[in-house]
Amino acid sequence: MDMPNIRARLLVVLVVLCGFLSVAGTPSASAATIADSLSFDGTALTVANGRFVDANGREVVLRGYNVSGETKLAENDGLPFASVADAKKSATALRALGGGNSVRFLLSWAYAEPVRGQVDTTYLAAATEQMRAFLDAGIRVYPDFHQDLYSRWLFDSDSWYTGDGAPKWAVDLGNYPDESCGICLLWGQNITQNGAVKAAQYDFWHNAYGLQDAFLATAQTTMTYVKQHLSAEEFAGVVGFDPFNEPYAGTYDSGQNSRTWERDLLWPFYVKFRARMDAAGWQDKPALVEPNLFWNGNVSKEEGGLLDAGTLGSRYVFNTHFYDQKAISGILMWGNASDGQYVTDFGTVRDRASAAGTTAVVSEFGHPLNGSTAGKAPTVLKAMYQALDSRVKGANWWSTPATSGPVLSGTQWQWDIYNGRHNELMNDNPDKVLTSGDAWNDEDLSAVKLDDSGTAVLRQDARLLDRIYPSATSGTTVAFTYEDRSRDGSITLTWNPVPSSLPNVASLVGAGQYSLLVWRSGGGTTPTELHLPASFPTATTTVVSDLGTVYGPPAYTSTTKIAAAAEPGGTGSRRLLLTDSDSGVLHYALVTNGATAPSATVLSAARTELSAWAAQRFG
Template sequence: MRAASSRMTRLAVVPTLAAALTFAPAATGDTRAPAAAAPTTARTSPATAAPTALTVTAKQQRSWVFRDGHGREVTLRGFNVSGSTKLYENSLLPFRSTADAARSAQAMRDLTGANAIRFLISWEGVQPSPSVIDHAYLDRAVEQIRAFTGRGIRVLVDYHQDLYSSHLFHADSWYTGDGAPEWVVRAGNYPRESCGICLLWGQNMQTNEAVRRAAHDFWRNRRVSTEAGEIGVQDAFLRQATAAMTHIRQRLPEQDFASVIGIDPFNEPYDGGLSGKSGLEWEKTYLMPFYQRFRAAMDTAGWAGKPAFVEPLVFWNTGFFEEGGLTTAGALGTRYVFNSHFYDGARMTIDLSPASDGTYGAAMNEIRDRARALATAPFVSEFGHKMSGNGSDRTPWMVRAMYQAMDSGVPGRNWWRDAAAGGDVLSSTQWHWDLYSGRHHELMNRNPAKVRTEGDAWNDEDFSVVAADASGALATRLDRAVLDRLHPSAVAGDVLAFAYEDLARSGYGGAGRQQAWLAVPSSMPNVSALVRDRRFGVLVWREPAAAPGAPTELHLPASFTAGTTVVVGDVATRAGLPASGPAAIVTETGSSTAHRLLLRPSGAAPGTVHAVLVVGADTGPAVTPAQLTAAAAELAAWRDQRFPG
């Protein structure tokens, strides 16, 4: 996760390490429990078909998007699992057991309809000593990944680090880190860490000499002496990553590996000292060469068909200043994805104003624009806001506004007029989903006198949108209307525009103000009457050149039931959804309670522009056939005016 203070070739072979490195389970001193067998789900019927592999493709050479094996434009929405990977109580994995992973995956699918996760792993977990790759650790990770892929959820694997390593910090430190193993830090011989006057943990990246020197050494591949001989630090990282990716590829069944969308090589890279260079020069000189080496490692390990989700310098796109952004990288192409985080650094620190309609449009459009310039797809792998403490009263609408801006870069008040300017729907994973939120028992920096139990149990953070009750059942801590959203999960063609009105309240637990942000113009009185005080979404898309091999799909929030969902458009216009036909409702893969809408245009010519209005009419007056007909006519006229041809 990004600190609140921020704006915040071939693989080299090191002979001494190559001779010493063995690909075997850790020594018998490892007391972590083995993983149980992964759960499976039926994958034979159309309603439970397994996802196909994703590729990054150009969309009329104007932007780049994810597409599945049927050629559909895919939007990924989900969560990071999880900050618990930073904790030793969890053995540096998101979950303590495969059963916990399965319970979490099921709740995520049922409560939010999420179709993607960012799955955190740790260098320290993979390589506990310079000559050992811990296959037992990787096997547990594989089984936890399968708990999600078996429920139709795609996985981005993330090599996570914050402040380089927990081993840089002493037992009485105010802060901690995660990432590099103890033997790497010991070989670096770094000074005793001190952040100085630091109010936020991210300031360590700028003022803590131990943290900065360690990062400096990594990017410059400093050679250090270990019990396995002399090694380059970055060389060691790449060798263990190659071994880890190879093992994961071999252990995941083909169907599950198809659901792995790629890998994030390095979470939130920071410089460790620019050496007189700008952030852009640092990215060009150090960061991009590392990503190219990691890309080669992916190819060696059997991941050639999957992109590397590469992040810019951490000090980018959070409200204070612009530094980095990979603008000197040239065209990345489809073997990479531009992978940005977004946190509102101003509202985390000095800005006391609330978020509202359109607050984050500019920030998300900057991500869209940067990806377009890099000739690849964008992805927002972290965003969110704290769930407790000072300023958390603004969190519900801050997160709502972030989702709104990822749906469309146009504010709701202007959307019906400027929908075509909204840009592509951004795929994303929110920070974060912690099964153990508020129930941890972590010894901070291995100090038994500093046991952390509250929140995320890491540097006083509390970001998890879920928590378990005494019985172990998971419930959302944030208004479910914000998290369980209508979104176009797979569109047979090109998405031209999308927006969703979630009517989420500004407070917690059903409290706070409710206000619509997606305002229907007075020129569409029947549409306005139909959606008044109701949740609704609008999708506009263009029929592809070749006949689609699968229908368009939208995830339906829980309140959009078969009997109360209204569909208006050229594909179908009706109140209530059947189980088959042009507009039908089916269950989400891996869930018996979450649902999706299937849209099948019949005989539409290539290039046909479709528009559909989807309304959750679980409240308000009964919808009449005359009202539907009038609303359909208004929507068609609006589509023809705003999206001609």
């Protein structure tokens, strides 16, 4: 992680101061088999034309969560879960409650290589089994060797702060000064103010003591192990690898700045990591590479974004984070987020990926759920999801949908079922046992927790988290929006109302939720898929499309243009399937839960309105 709560406010200081729902009907065995095979087809995702693409040529959008900050703790030995059973419970909940189809899966260098040159295969085996729990639930995975403040072993047992990442032996090699952050109220200030952290980061990027070589060797061994111990079908669900979380120089060399540091030290590291992926048999999977950490927010003016790396192409994905440091600070943004708050920020992500010739993923975003700015979370998160969906604010979407841009992939920070139930000895100090929140530097961002019965429950509005999104588009996505009607306390947040110029569409939607996808067909026969949230029961979901109109989509068959089916993985989550058989044709589909048994007349009238609107806006 991770800039929420504390690290985000750090940057402000730096800048300012220096349940199962089945589809309608019971499909035949053959139809069920066809539907179950649509998303996981035994082949990996690739990157083409600035999008993730599956074996059927469909554009794929990844949405989910980071699993999880538990990896940063010692209580489960650097693993996201205490057991495979807990991993399965988390995966099922993530799919059924959180609507996710992917996770960023955190790994720890410290536990992978506790002794220099000796990779712990027991750790790798446990991590691989926990990954398998998500893959078996139909959830794609991309691992991340995570670090924050370089290593926990830089910190004294009585320190106010802690870190994660590098093993103890790596810290011992440096003979670093006693850690001290001076006047630091926020944990992230250690990045640029703690001499030990700065020196250790500097050493890693300059390969002092062969530290970077050791890390790369461990990464290759890890990737080789994972590939060898997953089946071919399971390995197909592994998207790629995130080499390093939130990289930072520590200290710049003379005359160096953030941009030249990326060029001279960070990018060569990614090239080396890419070679290790190839050697481990991951040559067909992209490296999801992050720019310097100051690129991840909306306060720092430091330059970056891998601007001098040239065309990244299909072997790399532009991978960034985003936290609203102004909102988290409690100083630089008064009040809540509003419609369109982040469309410019996320538009910059789209533009940078496009210029680099690749796709993008926002692998971390979020906002604290506890503390002085927690009240902003409902609007901040809604605005972030809105910006992932489209680069157009809600008030303008219906009039200018053609500038919507590609739908961004993203994984929220975080999904930790142990939230509020930890037993972490901070810096191995038995007198500092952390149990609340995320049990790490006072953070509290998990979207989930276990209740007293051991059942996973959401800590945020389900309408916000469990969303419609186009998980696979047969052709090219032209525009997309989703009005989730999530709540800020007792207030329903409606930022994209249907305009009065479409009275029958507005009548169908009413006070309900709705999405609208516009795509241009690509000539394939595999359906377009949209995730159906639990708030969209199949029997009461309305679809208005140029492909037809349906109230209560039927079960999928190879001849049904609009249908519903279970998501793969047996978690009870569902999807809408839209099948076209042409190429280069503009299609649209409105999906809403606002209507109750609408008449054929209303459905036809709404279709007429949408057809005229689409012809006008995209003609």
